[in-house]
Structure formats: C-alpha cells, structure tokens
Amino acid sequence: MIVEDQALLAMELELVLSEFGCDVVGCAMDQAGALAIADRFRPDLSLVDINLLDGMTGPDIARRLVKDYGSAVVFLTANPELIPDGFAGALGAVSKPFDESTIRGVVAFARQFIRHGAMGEPPRRFSPAPWLTAPPTGIAPR
Template sequence: MTAAHTGLAPQPHDEIAEETPLNLLIIEDEAVVAMLVEDALTLHGHRVIGIADTVASAMALADGERPDLALCDVKLADGDSGLTAAQLLADRGIPCVFLSGNCPENGGHPLVIGCIAKPFRAGSLGAAVRAAHQTATGRRPSDPPPALKFYNEAR
C-alpha cells in the first residue's frame, strides 16, 4: 500500500525511490569506508557499478561501465591521487564529487562538482549525490544538502 492509499504524507524515501537510480562509481582505498558508502547509496536506490582503490582501476571501471557520477577519495592506494582520478573522469565527461576528510579547495574542472567531507552521515549521502548529479547535468538542485560543498558557488 502506498502513502497515497494510507493518507499519510510521502516520506523522503518514497520520493527518492520514484527518481531514476544513478549508476555510481566509488573510488576509495579503505574497504570498510567503501562498503559503508556502497550500502548508503544502494539504500537510496542507486546502483554501484564498482569500487576502485587506484586511478588505473577507476579508469578501467569508468571506461567499461560509464557511471553517471563518481565519488572519489583524495588519497588512494599505491600513493595514487584522487585529484588525478577526478580530473581524468571529468575529461571523459563523467562528473565527480570528492568524498574525503581532506576536501580540496577547488575541483579544477567544471565536472568536479564539489566535496562531501568525511565523516559523513549516511542519510545525507543520497541527497548530496542527487544534488551533485543535477548540478552536473545543468539543473539547479531545489534543496542541496549542507553536506555537499559546491566548488562553483554560483550553482
């Protein structure tokens, strides 16, 4: 039975479930953090196409699956840089959001949308991802969550 049938107001989860799920790439070298991010995103109805811990593995996944958006830590395995990964993804037309305890001051590319600081709240992650994707596709998010710091303040 839906909220309309019960007379109850729709819950935020109902609204999210009605939106098209996004295909997301997680670029994170800490396995536990990557799993927490994946769980939070799938609970919001999104599909995680893969988890990468290096620039090379991120590019291989992105080239094979073509995500709608990537969430990228700044420090990756093997001394790799998430800044490099984000730049390479943006050059391929794939928008990116940093998910890091060390948010960079700027994205360096219009498709590097912003940063969600760690520690993050799992409940706000879905809204932040949706707002970042809307921004990347030229739409203005109606109520962007404070957890997402946009690099282009005009957004």
C-alpha cells in the same frame, strides 16, 4: 562508481547508494582501478576520495572522469585543504566523516545537476565547487 581505499567505507557507501536506488558499477582503491571501471561502465556519478592507495591521485582521477567519460564527480575527503583549486572539474566535496543522510543529499543534488544542468540547494556538509556557484561571465548590461 566509488573510488575509496578504505574497504569498510567503500562497502558502506555501496550499501547506502544501492538502497537509494543507484547502480554501483564498481569500487576502486587507486587510479588504475578507477579508470578501468570508468572505461568499462562510463559512470554518471563517481564518489572519489582524494588520497588513495597510490597517493594523491583523486584530483587526477576526477579530471579524467569528467573530461574523458563525462562523469560527474564528488570528492570525499578527510582533508578539505587538499582539494585542488577549481576542484579538478568535480561538483564539490564532502568532508569525512559523513552520514547516510549526507550521501543521499549529495546524490540527489548530483542527479539534478546531471539530468537538468541545474542546481538545487546544496546538501549539508557539501562544499560546491567554485565553478558551480560562480556567476556567468560576460559583459554586464548597462
């Protein structure tokens, strides 16, 4: 699923993802549209802009997609300083502008995480969420 309020960018993303073998279940420009698509299709992966038509709703959308639908989320943003602490459950973020190669790398990275719960090498221009790269917590061996 694509959650992006710039129509041309959303169409370009849809084309890139389709050519890469992804089934794009829908494009939304705001929170209501994103959650309606998620409710109907339960996407495996969602690319979510942080600042949408209805404001800074991207982090709220990400939390809901992760918690309620089990979707992996990657933020797309021109303003990385707006990424919330902890990334709202998202795998990471890609700074705009980006190219087709970056999106393909991000999708491959997310697929590996979704299928195997494992991380490969993060693609260029991708900032992994702190929770994804943090060492496991617990008691250290003596």
